[in-house]
Amino acid sequence: LAKTTQPISMDSYEGQEVNITCSHNNIATNDYITWYQQFPSQGPRFIIQGYKTKVTNEVASLFIPADRKSSTLSLPRVSLSDTAVYYCLVGFSGGYNKLIFGAGTRLAVHP
Amino acid sequence: ETGVTQTPRHLVMGMTNKKSLKCEQHLGHNAMYWYKQSAKKPLELMFVYSLEERVENNSVPSRFSPECPNSSHLFLHLHTLQPEDSALYLCASSQDPGLAGFSSTDTQYFGPGTRLTVL
Numbered sequence: 001l002a003k004t005t006q007p008i009s010m011d012s013y014e015g016q017e018v019n020i021t022c023s024h025n026n027i028a029t030n031d032y033i034t035w036y037q038q039f040p041s042q043g044p045r046f047i048i049q050g051y052k053t054k055v056t057n058e059v060a061s062l063f064i065p066a067d068r069k070s071s072t073l074s075l076p077r078v079s080l081s082d083t084a085v086y087y088c089l090v091g092f093s094g095g096y097n098k099l100i101f102g103a104g105t106r107l108a109v110h111p
Numbered sequence: 112e113t114g115v116t117q118t119p120r121h122l123v124m125g126m127t128n129k130k131s132l133k134c135e136q137h138l139g140h141n142a143m144y145w146y147k148q149s150a151k152k153p154l155e156l157m158f159v160y161s162l163e164e165r166v167e168n169n170s171v172p173s174r175f176s177p178e179c180p181n182s183s184h185l186f187l188h189l190h191t192l193q194p195e196d197s198a199l200y201l202c203a204s205s206q207d208p209g210l211a212g213f214s215s216t217d218t219q220y221f222g223p224g225t226r227l228t229v230l
Contacts, residue, residue, distance in 0.1 A: 032216050043115070043201050043221025044154070087154070091216070101154040 004088050004102035011108050018075045020105045022088035025069050033064060033071045034089045038104070044087060048073065075107075083109045114138040115222035117202050123228045124192065132187040132225050134202030143185040144219065145177060146201040154201065160185060192229045199224045 005023040012018045024033070032051050036044035048055060050062040050071070061074040075082060085104040114137045124130050136143060145157040159167035160179040174196075176188040185202055201224045205217040 034218065041199075041224070041226070043203070043224050044219075045221065046218045049216065049218065103153045 003100055004090055006086075006088060006102045006105045008103065009106040009108070011110065012078055013110050014079055015077050018078050018082075018107060018109075020073045020075075020086055020107070021070055022073070022090075022102055023070045024088070024090045027068050027090055031091045033062065033068075034091070035060070035062065035071075035073045036087045036089060036101075038085045038087065047086075078107075078109045080109050080111065083107060115202060115204055115220050117200075117222035117225050119225060120223065121226045121228075123230065124189070125230050126192060126194070128192075129188070129190040131189065132200055132202075132227075134185040134187075134222055136183055136185075136202075136204040136220070136222075138204060138206070138220060140204035140206045140220070141182060142205045142217070143179060143182075144203040144205075145185065145187050146203065146221075148199040148201055148224070150198075158187075189227075192227075194229050197227055197229045199226050 006020065010018065010020060032049055034049040035047045037047050038044040048057055048060045048062045050064055052064050052068060055062045063072045063074065071088065073086060085106050087104045088102045090100065116135050118133045122130060134143065142159065142161045144159050147155045147157055156169050157171045157175065158165060158177040163179050163182055165177065174189065174191050178186040178188060187200060202222040203219040205219045
């Protein structure tokens with residue numbers, strides 16, 4: 001059964017770079033990797049998406065090695081407002097019922 | 112701004128009640144989704160509608176009944192729920208379901224959710 005695996009929680013301090021890794025051993029050839037951010041009592045919000053190598057936008061970078069069995073979300077210089085749960089989503093081939101969110105990584109940023 | 116609204120934001124109901132959750136998307140998307148999020152559990156996909164046709168039902172109990180009257184609105188009708196159904200119910204939409212259904216590049220836009228408590 002295809003699934004993603006992420007660390008349950010991480011702690012960091014303001015100004016540091018945070019890297020969160022997601023494992024997805026059964027990723028298919030045409031699957032993309034998407035990361036979402038969720039604050040308490042809100043729905044998840046799209047952060048970044050990638051297929052291979054490196055993708056960067058104004059809030060994060062996504063690193064994907066050649067074998068694509070894992071991906072790393074990088075948040076540069078985090079602030080207190082980055083405290084949230086981060087989910088990786090891999091669009092596993094085979095239909096909607098293969099949309100599998102990971103359990104999420106709870107990131108706590110401290111002053 | 113997510114462009115996806117959900118009402119009510121909070122709902123408390125008894126096991127014999129009948130209630131409905133409403134979702135509306137203002138993004139012109141073609142696909143809409145219902146998710147359940149329980150405490151300390153991953154998001155669980157419940158239903159998917161693409162172009163107003165239900166395309167996925169992940170073995171959800173019949174006490175949950177979805178309705179999609181048009182591409183902008185999605186309802187979740189609830190009846191005879193159980194306490195274990197208490198959760199955050201999230202609605203999402205995405206732009207292009209693609210010819211073969213969900214595309215792995217589809218970005219989903221989520222609403223704020225309805226916090227449901229079943230007594």
